[in-house]
Amino acid sequence: MIKHDKAIETLRLKGHRLTPQRLIVLSIIASGSEASGGGHMGVDEVYQAAKKAYPYMDIATVYRTLHLFKGLGVVTEVAIGDRLHFELTDPDGHHHHMVCRVCNGAFNLSPHYLAEFRDTLNKEFGFEPDLENFAVSGVCAKCQEAGKAANNEKEIQN
Numbered sequence: 001m002i003k004h005d006k007a008i009e010t011l012r013l014k015g016h017r018l019t020p021q022r023l024i025v026l027s028i029i030a031s032g033s034e035a036s037g038g039g040h041m042g043v044d045e046v047y048q049a050a051k052k053a054y055p056y057m058d059i060a061t062v063y064r065t066l067h068l069f070k071g072l073g074v075v076t077e078v079a080i081g082d083r084l085h086f087e088l089t090d091p092d093g094h095h096h097h098m099v100c101r102v103c104n105g106a107f108n109l110s111p112h113y114l115a116e117f118r119d120t121l122n123k124e125f126g127f128e129p130d131l132e133n134f135a136v137s138g139v140c141a142k143c144q145e146a147g148k149a150a151n152n153e154k155e156i157q158n
């Protein structure tokens with residue numbers, strides 16, 4: 001929860017009030033980015049979760065709050081495919097993403113996994129890749145499990 005605490009501290013230092021709406025949106029994004037294997041959330045997912053925690057939440061407030069957080073550098077907007085995800089800003093700099101094509105979840109991939117790949121492209125082709133926007137598409141562990149379970153059920157029924 002270090003990133004989460006830091007984000008709250010930033011809001012406070014820059015003179016922004018810690019309203020319930022702001023704290024809720026922040027903690028939703030924090031749980032999405034920090035839970036092990038947790039995906040990053042789109043605006044609608046943030047809104048749905050926020051409404052559950054605070055029934056008076058409206059989507060305009062979610063947009064406004066995300067805009068404020070982005071401006072303060074507390075939250076980073078990640079464009080993956082045709083969707084925008086939000087995550088707490090990574091204090092260690094940039095990371096890549098693995099994107100599940102079943103649930104649309106986006107998972108962090110530390111840059112060191114691609115360091116060797118970058119080296120190879122440099123050495124073999126003299127090519128400098130733009131890996132900042134690199135995302136690997138596939139199926140996440142959870143969806144693979146769900147897929148297996150569904151298949152097993154089918155077999156039992158047959």
Ligand SMILES: [Zn+2]
Nearest residue numbers: 100103140143
């Ligand atoms: Zn998935």
Ligand SMILES: [Zn+2]
Nearest residue numbers: 087095107108
């Ligand atoms: Zn990320």
